[in-house]
Amino acid sequence: FPVEDTRNFSIIAHVDHGKSTLADRLLELTGTIDKTKNNKQVLDKLQVERERGITVKAQTASLFYNFEGKQYLLNLIDTPGHVDFSYEVSRSLSACQGVLLVVDANEGIQAQTVANFFLAFEAQLSVIPVINKIDLKNADPGRVEKQIEKVFDIPSDECIKISAKLGTNIESVLQAVIERIPPPKVHRKNPLRALVFDSTFDQYRGVVANVALFDGVVSKGDKIVSAHTQKTYEVNEVGVLIPNEQPTLKLYAGQVGYLIAGMKDVTEAQIGDTLYLRNQPVEPLPGFKSAKAMVFAGMYPIDQSEYNNLKSAIEKLTLNDSSVTVHRDSSLALGAGWRLGFLGLLHMEVFNQRLEQEYNTSVILTTPTVPYKAVLASAKLIKARRAVQKHLMFIDQNRVMLKYLFPLNEIVVDFYDSLKSLSSGYASFDYEDAGYQTADLVKMDILLNGNIVEELVTVVHKEKAHSVGKTICERLKDSLPRQLFEIAIQAAIGSKIVARETVKAYRKNVLAKCYGGDITRKMKLLKRQAEGKKKLRKIGNIEVPKDAFIKVLKTQ
Ligand code: GDP
Numbered sequence: 001f002p003v004e005d006t007r008n009f010s011i012i013a014h015v016d017h018g019k020s021t022l023a024d025r026l027l028e029l030t031g032t033i034d035k036t037k038n039n040k041q042v043l044d045k046l047q048v049e050r051e052r053g054i055t056v057k058a059q060t061a062s063l064f065y066n067f068e069g070k071q072y073l074l075n076l077i078d079t080p081g082h083v084d085f086s087y088e089v090s091r092s093l094s095a096c097q098g099v100l101l102v103v104d105a106n107e108g109i110q111a112q113t114v115a116n117f118f119l120a121f122e123a124q125l126s127v128i129p130v131i132n133k134i135d136l137k138n139a140d141p142g143r144v145e146k147q148i149e150k151v152f153d154i155p156s157d158e159c160i161k162i163s164a165k166l167g168t169n170i171e172s173v174l175q176a177v178i179e180r181i182p183p184p185k186v187h188r189k190n191p192l193r194a195l196v197f198d199s200t201f202d203q204y205r206g207v208v209a210n211v212a213l214f215d216g217v218v219s220k221g222d223k224i225v226s227a228h229t230q231k232t233y234e235v236n237e238v239g240v241l242i243p244n245e246q247p248t249l250k251l252y253a254g255q256v257g258y259l260i261a262g263m264k265d266v267t268e269a270q271i272g273d274t275l276y277l278r279n280q281p282v283e284p285l286p287g288f289k290s291a292k293a294m295v296f297a298g299m300y301p302i303d304q305s306e307y308n309n310l311k312s313a314i315e316k317l318t319l320n321d322s323s324v325t326v327h328r329d330s331s332l333a334l335g336a337g338w339r340l341g342f343l344g345l346l347h348m349e350v351f352n353q354r355l356e357q358e359y360n361t362s363v364i365l366t367t368p369t370v371p372y373k374a375v376l377a378s379a380k381l382i383k384a385r386r387a388v389q390k391h392l393m394f395i396d397q398n399r400v401m402l403k404y405l406f407p408l409n410e411i412v413v414d415f416y417d418s419l420k421s422l423s424s425g426y427a428s429f430d431y432e433d434a435g436y437q438t439a440d441l442v443k444m445d446i447l448l449n450g451n452i453v454e455e456l457v458t459v460v461h462k463e464k465a466h467s468v469g470k471t472i473c474e475r476l477k478d479s480l481p482r483q484l485f486e487i488a489i490q491a492a493i494g495s496k497i498v499a500r501e502t503v504k505a506y507r508k509n510v511l512a513k514c515y516g517g518d519i520t521r522k523m524k525l526l527k528r529q530a531e532g533k534k535k536l537r538k539i540g541n542i543e544v545p546k547d548a549f550i551k552v553l554k555t556q
């Protein structure tokens with residue numbers, strides 16, 4: 001397919017502004033999918049995406065479109081909108097020359113509209129503003145046009161007004177893609193240079209790499225080399241995604257497609273790697289900035305015999321989501337496991353849900369913590385969260401953009417929910433790393449009758465020590481069984497006690513319900529009690545069941 005008739009573009013937007021719906025209409029209009037079906041976000045293939053109604057993984061689809069007597073190949077990459085997945089967005093953009101920036105005609109510019117615009121702007125891509133949902137009763141496309149002109153400096157007459165839901169004016173979008181986005185700058189005569197921008201693991205075929213070809217051609221049977229590992233592979237299959245895999249004989253520079261080359265090990269298919277032909281080495285492409293984990297949590301198998309299964313599930317899923325960082329870890333209470341780094345809380349939840357749904361595992365996930373970094377953000381809420389205002393801009397009479405420096409641990413847990421409820425859903429928020437700042441942090445110990453419980457040592461801000469300590473003590477009180485003596489549960493900073501709960505003494509007599517007689521029944525009960533004790537950990541003379549740790553450490 002001629003390069004000059006190829007366009008590679010992405011759809012970017014704030015969450016819920018209609019990217020996936022617009023993608024459905026583009027697939028229909030180009031005949032890629034049947035129009036008669038009830039198409040709803042067809043590119044959201046994962047179960048977690050369909051259940052939550054959000055896009056988590058970027059997806060690729062090749063469309064063919066006839067315009068003014070010529071056929072064009074349009075490679076569309078749908079991207080997630082939520083702040084936690086902006087890593088997916090920047091990766092997708094590296095395979096594109098332009099973007100459709102979708103803005104809701106009712107809500108106008110929101111936090112991730114701004115964040116995603118700048119990702120595209122920095123990558124020097126053509127930006128086509130698309131104002132969506134003009135069918136809504138409260139739609140005000142004129143106001144949104146002015147916002148776009150003010151914030152992004154894009155003339156308002158460049159905005160395309162559509163309804164993705166009703167299919168209004170979708171042709172103009174395709175026309176703009178052809179007219180305003182340049183074809184990729186590539187050289188088909190040069191030796192192969194292919195960027196791996198995504199990869200998934202298929203149980204039967206091994207690694208399926210999504211590639212964008214910058215130079216050359218690749219065919220089935222070619223011997224290719226990974227610039228990252230220097231290993232050589234034979235290409236078993238190449239093809240395009242329309243949007244399901246469709247094998248072809250060759251892939252040419254300027255095209256986006258997939259490639260299977262017998263890579264078996266998940267470490268062999270690094271995202272950002274460059275592939276070239278054996279004997280024709282090339283300068284590797286720049287690759288990607290590695291994602292920066294913002295939220296950390298421990299992950300453990302519920303039963304240690306599941307360790308190896310969970311290990312391989314985590315490896316396969318991180319191949320598909322390379323923004324997760326994994327380190328081996330172990331806990332006295334929970335055994336061998338991992339410490340995982342995520343881009344945000346939603347990202348953590350989605351990863352956990354995918355592990356359960358796609359790999360059939362069940363895990364213990366501990367309360368997330370953060371490395372102590374500060375971040376930029378916008379809001380109210382501010383004082384209680386130790387923030388400092390940095391920037392203020394009025395987008396129009398009704399909307400203001402605020403930037404604040406925040407400690408990250410203040411926003412990862414429930415900040416987004418509080419902001420939404422305080423502003424009745426009107427405010428939106430995005431963040432980026434602003435480096436480390438000094439803060440008044442203390443180490444907090446949890447003690448049982450004066451003995452430190454190493455599993456529960458945490459770092460907290462001095463002002464929050466009391467409330468955090470109280471929560472942990474309360475959770476522990478609820479999950480510790482009564483024992484023969486009283487137990488004092490304390491949270492302490494150095495020698496200073498900041499919270500305390502007490503578990504009253506109680507004699508657990510398992511025989512209480514056996515009235516006389518049956519000696520075998522008594523023996524059974526005593527044996528069961530002894531087995532139960534094996535799962536206990538002794539702290540001082542206090543027996544702590546594994547359950548109690550799980551209840552204290554687990555999220556919710
Ligand atoms: P995404 O998060 O940007 O991918 O957004 P979706 O495509 O999933 O759409 C979010 C919601 O907005 C869904 O409920 C869509 O049905 C709805 N929506 C999308 N486009 C339109 C539109 O043009 N008009 C109206 N009224 N609703 C739309």
Ligand code: MG
Nearest residue numbers: 019020054055
């Ligand atoms: Mg979507």
